[in-house]
Amino acid sequence: MEETKLSKWLFGILAWLVAIIIFFPIFIMMITAFKNEREAQSLSLIFLPTLESFFEVFARSNYLKYVWNSMLASIGSTLLCFLLAIPAAYRMAFYPTKKTQSTLVWMLSTKMMPAVGVLIPIYILAQTFGVLDNIVGLIIIYALINLPIAVWMSYTYFCEIPGAILEAARIDGATIWGELWHVLRPMTVPGLASTALLLIILSWNEAFWSLNLTSVNAAPLPVFIASYSSPEGLFWAKLSAASFLAVAPIMVLGWMTQKQLVRGLTFGAVK
Amino acid sequence: MNDGSVHMKNLVKTYLDEHGNPSFTAVKGINLDIKDGEFMVLVGPSGCGKSTTLRMLAGLESISGGTISIGERVVNNVHPKDRGIAMVFQNYALYPHMTIFDNMAFGLKLAKKPKEFIKESVTKTAKTLGLEKMLERKPGALSGGQRQRVALGRAIVRDPKVFLFDEPLSNLDAKMRVHMRSEISRLHTQMTTTMVYVTHDQIEAMTMGDRICVMRDGSIMQVADPLTLYRQPDNIFVAGFIGSPPMNLLKGKVHKVDSGLGFVEDAQENALTIPLRGKLEKLATKYVGKPIIFGIRPEHLSDQVSDPDHVPVTAAIEISEPMGSESIVYFKAGTGNLIARVPGEHLYHPGERLTVQLNMEKVHLFDGETENVIK
Numbered sequence: 001m002e003e004t005k006l007s008k009w010l011f012g013i014l015a016w017l018v019a020i021i022i023f024f025p026i027f028i029m030m031i032t033a034f035k036n037e038r039e040a041q042s043l044s045l046i047f048l049p050t051l052e053s054f055f056e057v058f059a060r061s062n063y064l065k066y067v068w069n070s071m072l073a074s075i076g077s078t079l080l081c082f083l084l085a086i087p088a089a090y091r092m093a094f095y096p097t098k099k100t101q102s103t104l105v106w107m108l109s110t111k112m113m114p115a116v117g118v119l120i121p122i123y124i125l126a127q128t129f130g131v132l133d134n135i136v137g138l139i140i141i142y143a144l145i146n147l148p149i150a151v152w153m154s155y156t157y158f159c160e161i162p163g164a165i166l167e168a169a170r171i172d173g174a175t176i177w178g179e180l181w182h183v184l185r186p187m188t189v190p191g192l193a194s195t196a197l198l199l200i201i202l203s204w205n206e207a208f209w210s211l212n213l214t215s216v217n218a219a220p221l222p223v224f225i226a227s228y229s230s231p232e233g234l235f236w237a238k239l240s241a242a243s244f245l246a247v248a249p250i251m252v253l254g255w256m257t258q259k260q261l262v263r264g265l266t267f268g269a270v271k
Numbered sequence: 272m273n274d275g276s277v278h279m280k281n282l283v284k285t286y287l288d289e290h291g292n293p294s295f296t297a298v299k300g301i302n303l304d305i306k307d308g309e310f311m312v313l314v315g316p317s318g319c320g321k322s323t324t325l326r327m328l329a330g331l332e333s334i335s336g337g338t339i340s341i342g343e344r345v346v347n348n349v350h351p352k353d354r355g356i357a358m359v360f361q362n363y364a365l366y367p368h369m370t371i372f373d374n375m376a377f378g379l380k381l382a383k384k385p386k387e388f389i390k391e392s393v394t395k396t397a398k399t400l401g402l403e404k405m406l407e408r409k410p411g412a413l414s415g416g417q418r419q420r421v422a423l424g425r426a427i428v429r430d431p432k433v434f435l436f437d438e439p440l441s442n443l444d445a446k447m448r449v450h451m452r453s454e455i456s457r458l459h460t461q462m463t464t465t466m467v468y469v470t471h472d473q474i475e476a477m478t479m480g481d482r483i484c485v486m487r488d489g490s491i492m493q494v495a496d497p498l499t500l501y502r503q504p505d506n507i508f509v510a511g512f513i514g515s516p517p518m519n520l521l522k523g524k525v526h527k528v529d530s531g532l533g534f535v536e537d538a539q540e541n542a543l544t545i546p547l548r549g550k551l552e553k554l555a556t557k558y559v560g561k562p563i564i565f566g567i568r569p570e571h572l573s574d575q576v577s578d579p580d581h582v583p584v585t586a587a588i589e590i591s592e593p594m595g596s597e598s599i600v601y602f603k604a605g606t607g608n609l610i611a612r613v614p615g616e617h618l619y620h621p622g623e624r625l626t627v628q629l630n631m632e633k634v635h636l637f638d639g640e641t642e643n644v645i646k
Contacts, residue, residue, distance in 0.1 A: 097289060098289055162362060164362055167331050167360070167364065168364040169377070171329065171330075171352060171357065171358050172378035172429070173352035182366075182377070182381075187368055
């Protein structure tokens with residue numbers, strides 16, 4: 001009896017420890033955002049909170065433009081991603097062939113390659129098609145890099161639906177679009193919503209392609225933050241304030257939808 | 272105009288592998304004519320092609336060869352919704368996110384029928400199935416039997432020319448199954464619509480069908496009304512499939528015995544020798560020395576009667592299954608078991624020797640090689 005109580009205690013403490021360690025850098029960033037530059041040099045938890053760093057950041061750059069670009073890129077790419085992923089997942093879930101599993105695994109394997117490996121070809125392609133520093137280019141790239149995840153997750157949700165329900169709809173008169181809209185969509189909306197949230201978050205935080213393919217017009221928030229890591233030196237307070245402004249929207253979204261996110265991320269685990 | 276007859280001509284279904292080469296033929300060129308208003312049961316063991324045939328009729332499976340016609344019209348390339356059919360699935364296949372009303376109304380809504388018409392049709396059908404109080408509930412809140420009735424209702428609302436049933440009672444418990452069997456039969460009597468019913472359960476087939484189509488390995492073994500299948504099976508597959516416990520089928524040859532012919536079992540021990548007289552002797556004359564199969568149903572082995580039409584067989588009991596009003600008794604014969612249904616409440620014990628009388632009027636002889644009945 002005592003042993004299990006003790007181990008529960010220990011695991012509890014361990015879990016808290018891990019959570020604190022993970023959250024610690026973010027916590028420091030958040031409090032540093034409210035300091036001025038001089039105080040920001042130290043890690044002291046006692047300080048006089050001030051908004052002067054935020055004001056400087058707002059004065060120096062157009063924060064709202066970066067937010068707008070991040071939103072366009074995240075939501076636009078997620079929509080495009082679903083447009084491509086759902087028909088693919090539908091076919092693989094309801095009309096599987098011998099090659100279906102290996103195709104899915106191959107799709108996932110493309111995520112294992114470091115992005116930097118294709119930086120040059122993608123850059124050249126983007127340049128050729130005139131989408132450098134263009135939000136459309138970013139939307140396309142984000143859609144493509146998230147496609148494997150979208151297909152995989154949609155496939156798993158679709159597999160939960162018995163094929164007979166779609167056949168019943170077919171006999172009732174639904175075309176294939178009717179099947180998707182009237183039957184598949186309502187039944188998989190919770191799962192697809194969590195997938196969409198995940199994709200939005202991944203796109204929002206994406207820092208490699210956004211830094212390389214955009215500069216002024218289409219720059220989303222990661223570029224905004226990076227612009228504060230300048231050769232002039234590191235301005236901790238302003239950097240923290242900028243980071244805080246970049247991360248805040250997505251943290252709020254994540255907090256509000258944490259139930260759906262958890263469900264989406266553990267879809268395969270509980271069978 | 273409302274001709275719900277179904278005609279299948281040389282119907283074939285072949286599955287292709289990934290290279291487009293034929294890999295497996297599930298339905299091997301069957302010919303079947305179902306009359307308008309008939310209740311036709313497709314029965315057979317798993318993998319015999321009955322479900323595939325039904326699905327081709329429904330339009331859920333493409334047709335590899337041959338034609339299917341509903342009435343005069345060939346429907347090979349017609350979309351399921353335009354064939355005038357409705358289907359009841361094994362797992363009900365109700366739309367879980369819609370109310371019972373919406374489940375039944377779905378097809379009519381897609382067909383853009385007016386609201387009042389939909390309301391009227393659905394409520395009328397719901398009443399005949401006892402579902403009128405549940406129209407606002409969702410399928411998840413209903414029992415298995417209720418869900419099956421909703422599935423039935425959804426099909427009825429479509430006012431089809433042909434009803435299709437794909438093993439609809441398999442998921443119900445025994446009691447509900449018996450109840451739903453009579454509900455469906457009653458529905459058929461009321462609606463006089465053609466019904467095509469797939470099952471692997473020969474009792475369902477025998478009790479519900481006007482005619483039964485027995486299938487095996489993609490081919491039709493026999494099509495006839497239940498009593499004809501019972502009394503005059505065309506081959507040993509049908510003979511052994513219909514009837515529970517199944518017909519006794521003993522392997523052996525025809526030999527000259529005493530003053531005539533007799534059936535001698537092909538076995539080292541416990542081989543039975545049964546004299547063949549009269550009609551049976553005539554049938555057996557062409558088979559002297561050749562392999563035949565001797566068939567007699569357990570219910571035609573009696574322990575009571577003793578007359579010239581009956582041949583006695585005495586053997587030791589291996590197992591006895593008391594059923595209450597009768598006992599199923601298993602004797603050890605040469606090439607298998609000899610099963611008898613002995614009426615009465617007497618308790619039989621293994622090892623007991625019992626004499627049963629074989630009713631020779633009810634014996635069937637089958638060709639040992641072709642497995643077809645000898646006529």
